[in-house]
Amino acid sequence: MQSKFWTLPIFTDSRGSLSSVEFLDLPFKPKRIYFIYDVEGMRGGHAHKKEKEVFICLKGSFTGKIHDGKRFTSFKFNKPGQALYTANLVWHEFNDFSKDAVMLAISSTPYKGQKEYIMQLDDFINYVK
Secondary structure (H helix, E strand, O other), X not given: OOEEEEEOOEEEEOOEEEEOOOHHHOOOOXXXXXEEEOOOOOEEEEEEOOOOEEEEEEEOXXXXXXXXXXXXXXXXXXXXXXXXXXXXXXXXXXXXXXXXXXXXXXXXOOOOOOOOEEOOXXXXXXXXX
């Protein structure tokens, strides 16, 4: 599986809503969690040689685009709990962030710089051929 877009389970009662991620359900063992907010412009815009990630909309809206080496696919994140899994060697980029947008990312690797990243789309397409 190279990618999957889905909505996490949401439980709502008189106190509000709760949504959760069961790490046992992820296609990798999480090693890092980070979040993105106050975004001006694009985030991502690269692929990972080894890293796998799940991106989750916590608040607001934004657009995700992935490329599998052949074509782009777009996803509109516009409610809490929407999630996108990307395997390694999947180009991903995010843009059109609303002012209140918050995105959570769960990663399969600790951050060790960009040496395992592919930063140019043309290089990525050639790499996966």
